Amino acid sequence: MAYELSAENQQRVKEVAARYPHNMSAILPALHIVFAERGWIDREACDHVAELLDVPPIHVYEAMTFYTYFPRKPVGKYHIQLCHNIACNLRGAENLIEYMRDKHGIEEDRVTGDGLFCLHRVECLGACGGAPMMQVNDDYYENLSPEKIEELIEGWKREAGNGRR
Amino acid sequence: MALEKIVFKGIDIPGRTEISVYEDGGGYAQWKRVLSEKIEPNELIETVKASGLRGRGGAGFPTGLKWSFVPADSPKPKYMLCNADESEPGTFKDREILEKDPHQLLEGVLLGSYAIGANTAYIYLRGEFVKGWKMVERAIAEAREAGYIGKNVLGSGFDIEVWTHRGAGAYICGEETAMINSLEGKRGEPRLKPPFPAVEGFYKCPTIVNNVETLAAVPKIVENGPEWYGQWGTEKSKGTKLWSVCGHVARPGVYEVPLGYPAQKFFEEDLGGCWNGNKLKAVIPGGSSVFAMTPDEFFACNLDYESIAEHGSMLGSGGMIIFDETACLVEASTVIAHFYAHESCGQCTPCREGCGWVLRMFRDIEAGQPQPGAKDVLLDVMDQIFGATICPLGDSIVMPIKSMMEKFPEEFEYYIREGKSMVTGKTRLAQLAQPDKPENWRRGEPFDYPREQDYKTSFKGLAHDLSRGPEPLFTKFEDE
Numbered sequence A: 001m002a003y004e005l006s007a008e009n010q011q012r013v014k015e016v017a018a019r020y021p022h023n024m025s026a027i028l029p030a031l032h033i034v035f036a037e038r039g040w041i042d043r044e045a046c047d048h049v050a051e052l053l054d055v056p057p058i059h060v061y062e063a064m065t066f067y068t069y070f071p072r073k074p075v076g077k078y079h080i081q082l083c084h085n086i087a088c089n090l091r092g093a094e095n096l097i098e099y100m101r102d103k104h105g106i107e108e109d110r111v112t113g114d115g116l117f118c119l120h121r122v123e124c125l126g127a128c129g130g131a132p133m134m135q136v137n138d139d140y141y142e143n144l145s146p147e148k149i150e151e152l153i154e155g156w157k158r159e160a161g162n163g164r165r
Numbered sequence B: 001m002a003l004e005k006i007v008f009k010g011i012d013i014p015g016r017t018e019i020s021v022y023e024d025g026g027g028y029a030q031w032k033r034v035l036s037e038k039i040e041p042n043e044l045i046e047t048v049k050a051s052g053l054r055g056r057g058g059a060g061f062p063t064g065l066k067w068s069f070v071p072a073d074s075p076k077p078k079y080m081l082c083n084a085d086e087s088e089p090g091t092f093k094d095r096e097i098l099e100k101d102p103h104q105l106l107e108g109v110l111l112g113s114y115a116i117g118a119n120t121a122y123i124y125l126r127g128e129f130v131k132g133w134k135m136v137e138r139a140i141a142e143a144r145e146a147g148y149i150g151k152n153v154l155g156s157g158f159d160i161e162v163w164t165h166r167g168a169g170a171y172i173c174g175e176e177t178a179m180i181n182s183l184e185g186k187r188g189e190p191r192l193k194p195p196f197p198a199v200e201g202f203y204k205c206p207t208i209v210n211n212v213e214t215l216a217a218v219p220k221i222v223e224n225g226p227e228w229y230g231q232w233g234t235e236k237s238k239g240t241k242l243w244s245v246c247g248h249v250a251r252p253g254v255y256e257v258p259l260g261y262p263a264q265k266f267f268e269e270d271l272g273g274c275w276n277g278n279k280l281k282a283v284i285p286g287g288s289s290v291f292a293m294t295p296d297e298f299f300a301c302n303l304d305y306e307s308i309a310e311h312g313s314m315l316g317s318g319g320m321i322i323f324d325e326t327a328c329l330v331e332a333s334t335v336i337a338h339f340y341a342h343e344s345c346g347q348c349t350p351c352r353e354g355c356g357w358v359l360r361m362f363r364d365i366e367a368g369q370p371q372p373g374a375k376d377v378l379l380d381v382m383d384q385i386f387g388a389t390i391c392p393l394g395d396s397i398v399m400p401i402k403s404m405m406e407k408f409p410e411e412f413e414y415y416i417r418e419g420k421s422m423v424t425g426k427t428r429l430a431q432l433a434q435p436d437k438p439e440n441w442r443r444g445e446p447f448d449y450p451r452e453q454d455y456k457t458s459f460k461g462l463a464h465d466l467s468r469g470p471e472p473l474f475t476k477f478e479d480e
């Protein structure tokens, strides 16, 4: 079945669209709503957004392919986006990437076998004062060190384990 | 004496994100006064002009003057657009305001909207600022509840709506015309100027784009008057500026500093110098898009627009990046080049091709396999990008990298000659040497565009497009 937002979220898309002079402007907010509900966006979801907003689907594809925030396939329960830009680089971001790979088998751009983690390098997240830092799902984690990463990852693994039981 | 926040005192007040705390500190009093006394919008613009407030987003354009460019007699609706995209590497000052003092920003947005006659304001936040977005959303809801936003606000006859709009991970959407395109649901590609947004912006209507810090200063200026604001700073750079300091510094963070403050004093007394007591090598003072400075240049300057320019750089966004003696500037250049290559919107050939070219050359250098004559070729490529593009992103890759190559030539020459870093003695990142590592710039997944048969069967497709005419509303206001 083609992907559809929940009825409630479809309603929200319509409400948000009313804030703008034209539905085109609601494409990005609608994609955010899809992303929040589902965690990733493919073409089907874009078609759905186009239909909801009554805009030509090509405009939704254009927006979707321009922005990097929305993953195009599932990214695991904990989507780790580690900043590798200048301030984080100066304070050791590369070591953290190595650490996650070597200690936890979390490789860049891949979802781990247990479906928990996916690591992406990203550009500056506007938190350079807490460098090195990363965003995991919606939250920022700053002033990272291998020890802190270890703690966080172990914590998430436990959390996921509990959730499943 | 340690620096204290003045205009942005609110950032440090606990509970300030709640409207009651903000109001206790005199919040929304100016908004109420402006509405109840029916102050002329022009008077507000004059106040801001007289204060000498300049845009804090990077360009430093006088804010009052920009507001006065909105054609008052235009029949089109006018828009206020607050730029909270903050993606310039090294810059994290707006985040403090968004997360810790959203009401002061909101009051600034309201006052600004009133001054330019806008009935709708959008706050465009970068998508990653989820917390900041929630804070601003809450502030808007509280202000709406209190009757400060809505139709016929406090019985004044003035209507104002404020909405947030979230970006989705594109640095270029911080550029004002790209932001307007993004807000129209299009790809965030900058437009040619003129026409300037103040005349023709969002859906071709007059639109003022202002940075968060700029707008958040407005309520204080309206409250205390332009002379009050002008008591800090210099003749041409009035008031205070938020600096966000990061990199190899002992005390990273956001500091409010009167413009004209001596850089050396700031660095030594307030920032505590480099971390671990290391020696300073270089400073990029205004976000990664400006020229790097040597310690001598930096210590000789004062922190204001003119003095920094005299000493070879720009104030920019106030994102100060500190490099100590352990920093390898070749590696830093690769990182910076990657950023601009990644973020180029791709419209202009010099920027799109040039940034990628510079990046590839640096990767080769870092992998110990430089192209012959690498340094000259690099400088030549950068010269051909500079000034040849629609927006200043093209210049932005050139300024930091070229200045580092010119001011620290030995480091680059050594790396090219010896195949390893002069500072660390190593080549970086084994992965840089793997030529077939796929680029993940667009998350590696090709987008599954529909094929022709899909258009015919699955969705209304082209027919849909034609029946509506091309983008009806975009032409609505043309040529009246």
Ligand SMILES: Cc1cc2nc3c(=O)[nH]c(=O)nc-3n(C[C@H](O)[C@H](O)[C@H](O)COP(=O)(O)O)c2cc1C
Binding pocket: B054, B055, B056, B057, B058, B059, B060, B061, B063, B083, B084, B085, B086, B087, B088, B171, B172, B173, B174, B175, B176, B177, B209, B210, B211, B212, B214, B215, B391, B392, B393
């Ligand atoms: C590539 C590029 C990125 C920019 N990013 C930002 C940004 O993240 N935030 C911002 O306020 N201004 C940014 N600007 C500057 C804006 O174009 C614009 O000048 C500013 O928002 C105007 O507001 P102000 O007058 O209050 O500074 C950027 C400019 C360019 C060329």
Ligand code: SF4
Binding pocket: B172, B189, B190, B343, B344, B345, B346, B347, B348, B349, B351, B352, B389, B390, B391, B392, B393, B394
């Ligand atoms: S300079 Fe670069 S980012 Fe700016 S419009 Fe041209 S291609 Fe796009």
Ligand code: FES
Binding pocket: A083, A084, A085, A086, A087, A088, A089, A123, A124, A125, A126, A127, A128, A129, A131, A133, B089, B090, B091
């Ligand atoms: S450089 Fe990493 S958050 Fe800015």
